Amino acid sequence: MTITKESFVDLQEKYNKVKKLLEEDSKLDPPNEPHLSKYSARQILIGMKASIENLMRSQSSEGPDTLKLTGAVYLYLGMVSLDTEEPSTGEKYLEKCKEIIEKYADIPEFILITLNMYNQFGILWYHREPEKSQVYLDKAEELYLHYKEKSAPPIDISDLFQTNIETFNSDIALKNMEKIYTLTLYYLAQRQLQMNDYDPIDWALNAATLSQFFMENNGFKQARHHLAASSYMLQKHEKELNEITEQDEVYEAKMETFKHRSADVARCWSKYGLILLARSKERLLNHTDDIDTNCPLSTDLSKLELAADSTISQEDLKNLDFKGIDVTLFESQITDQFVLTLNDARKVFLNSQQWTIKAQEYYTLDDLASDYIEIVLDQSQLYLNLLFFEDCPENQAKLHKRRVNLLEGILDKVNSQYYLQYCRQVWFELGRTYGDILDIKAEKLRESKGRPAPQTLTKINSLSEKSIHHYLNFINSLKNKITGELPAKIQDDEKAYLQALFHIAALYGRYITLDKELQIKKTESSLEYHRLFKEYCDKNTKAKELVPMEYEICKEMVDLLPIKILKLKRS
Template sequence: MTITKETYVDLQEKYDKVIKLLEEDSKLDPESEPFLSKYSARQILIGMRANLENLLRTHTTEDPLHKKLTAMLGTIHLYLGMIAIETEETSNGRKHLEKCKEVIESYHVEPEFILVTLNMYNNFGILSYQNEPEESKTYLEKAESLFAEFKRKGVSPIDIADLFKTNIDFYNTDVAVKNFEKIHTLTLYYLAQAYGALKDALRSAVYCHVTLKRQLEMCEYDPIDWALNAATLSQFFMEKNCFKQARHHLAASSFILDEYKKKLDFNQTEPTEVHNAMLETFRHRSADVARCWSKYGLILLSKSKDRLLNHTDDLNTHCSLSTDFSDLNIQFNGNLSQYDLKSLIFEKIPIEEYENQITDQFILTLPDAKKVFLNAQQWSDKAQEYYTLDSLASDFIDIVLDQTQLYLNLLFFEDEPENQAKLHKRRIKLLEHVLNNVNEQYYLQYCRQVWFELARTYADILDIKCDKLRESTDRPTPQSLSKINNLADKGILHYTNFIKSFEDKASKKLPDKFPDDVEKPVLQAYFHKAALYSKYISLDKQIQLKNTEMSLENYKFISDYCEKHPKAKELIAMEYGICKEMVTLLPIKIMKLKSA
């Protein structure tokens, strides 16, 4: 049976209608019928399937048209499967994909079939992702290997749309190749998600990078999304000490955002609602990337501090930490290799200027630490231009807490006690600004963090002042003693506020047992309160007695609590040992003070 031109025209018209329904009309579907266009497309596809099955019955496998008709039928089942998945009919989706697989099984790496094949395995991967990530990975790896197999053949694929065109002698090779590469990029993206679901963060990160790189090279990306994804990926690298790759991805993110802003400014004739929305999105995501840069500086200082603490004898001999991901000894199966680890870069964009803002090496000296600190602080300030206390308080407070950690890590590299005290005071200024400007009821979780940090900071300054007092041969002045007692007051006040925040509002009593996630910090707050009471300086025996009794009361609370809840001893093993000792010793001191 000869297929008439009218038959092809009918199939092409119906295919074009399906694509319009799925890609254009579906975006305008009413909220009450969100799948209206997809259901309409499905009805057309069902009719096309019947027509193609009838045509295939009249053509043997030797017929030149058999392969083309089979590819078209496979496409119909693919689209039916995709629509079922998108309309949350997963079991139907799987049935259609299985039927697609059955139809094209013998031809999956032929030019007419390769795009259908890759799309099919990608959708199998999507379908299995939530509940069966291992199965999802298997499907996606199949798509990855078939892509490589077809690529080695050195022939051009045939685009799916061309299968339904009336003129069967002309294929748009450029479009087919572009779609072939785009489908593979999606495969890599889905593989990154599958490996993430399987808790294989390293492979997930590599696949994320390769996806971003391909998007960049093919100019197939949304600048805002791309920049945000690159910045997000940098977080993984910095947590793994891979600051070279973290910095590179952040630099690429900033470059793409800046290029996007140039286009926004160039295309602006007069403000419009659309342009203002785009500008607002840019400001929002620029602030997010600035936060990532600030986090980079914070983590670099923190990891550098840990490195020095853990390898104080001979860094070069004993320290195996590297800031380069490619130095990690990772074995990859399949298509990823050590070469991929050494080439996690974006060659096509000039980002050296962005990278040169900050080092990617571990910090050893105070001057280098200050450079990192100042850069991170500038990025925090930029983020706070968008995340303000008035409009986005939670994010603002998160940034402040990171800023206080920046100071804390810089302190490690500072040897001069007076300078350390100044850095602590700057932390206090940041934290007290938060307390003075937020509603404690609505931001209780944040206030708890701030109270604890403030108490600890006042205690740290107190230790510096006490050390200075002990080292001095001069008689302490009333002013210096008053400062020490004032620091103890404030430390105790903030630890007390932290503890009282866990009281029941009605009874004003603390729970018999604290929730697991706060049990350790609450007990530590009691421990530090007890220590602060012992640091008051007074010649008045009654005041000494009162402070000693308060110190004992706090130590005893910890001791009694741990006896009642034995597992708590493991949380504060060192503090608990000291508590038991102080509960024994302090009553003797109290008796001496009473009898004096």
């Protein structure tokens, strides 16, 4: 059956009232009536249930349109009952939800309802029958992993109450599905911890996996706690391994697994520091007069603003910490707050650097080259993020040089044919890094008084040449291996390709020389790359949208440089 637009509008209005009561009004409830708004929401939900049932009776049929709405309403009724400490009532509503929707579990309209329902069953049975709780949480995890293999995006619960399918936002639905799965993993880990029923390696990896979700959403408080719990579990497991006296093949296999997963957790810690520095940098770059309002200082996920149609509440995120284990020692190694000063940034950097070194003890270039290269690239990004907090130009140049040493070390050690994608990234980064050092040296030259020494000019020109060299390597790597020609349309690295052309054009124009012939040659090369840039954008018009400012500059330079070349030839 199809529900009329008028009925949909009525249900949508009521659903919005329920969301407001649960997510906004409930925070303002008086202490003597802590569930006032939730009780009001329940009354509206009961009315919605009656409205849907009347529609079904009046049209003598039921189908996905009504079942998904009924399932969503029963889910919310169950959640409200559990929140208001009425588990028996909550169980009845959740069982009814399950009866209605379970056979549709992996359909886009039903997936988020089902995952939420399994999580709620997991909470319901957590203290009653932990084994039953585990069954439901396992079902949630299995369903999530199964659905991830599908190409169809999920539909968010709030969108079920919309009349126009064109307005569905699959990005929000995907984010909400990830949030639900994060809670599933957390509930599983907490249950296993309480029942002392876990494999320490798997548990540590799950905790570290959870940390990735938290840090990517600025929840550094929760991310650090989960990483600390992961390290705590690995340390405990290491002590148990060290107590084993018979070091046979089984023991060796366990030690190998321990070393492998310890390196993985070290990489997660390193990522934590890297992302914390990056987000701190973004926060300061985007600051306004009212920084704490427009760029919140909190790194506690439960205090951050959630999407208006999020199926996860602040309440769900409040106490995501593991009971029964003391992780203070590991948490104290690094801050969970945004950094504001060079001194604070350096502490984060040094800790992160130590974790990359630890990870490289296992992920060596000889045995696991791809992982090794990725770790070095992370090290390079750590230096780049630290640079933002460094005001001294000389120190900035030193940090850039360390990046150069790291990146050129990759090129010296790996075969660019086998690791082309990585080398392509390294060439581009080196082109940009040498360009950054050039900027620092050129600024110092502008500020100096008197005639520059010949070696200073040689150094500046050398930096230009090295930057151009690496950008050209990047561009040449995009050529067809058989024809040796660049494709008419660059597919994967189009923006980077255009940026490389633009930088090369600018670098040729910065060459300092008193030799007129050489100056003409460099200016002609600058014109050539400006033209290549413009011609590509004119043929591939959408490419202009990737680099609009650079395109306008190139258009102007293509007109101006021929005049400059002519004047140089005449002088």
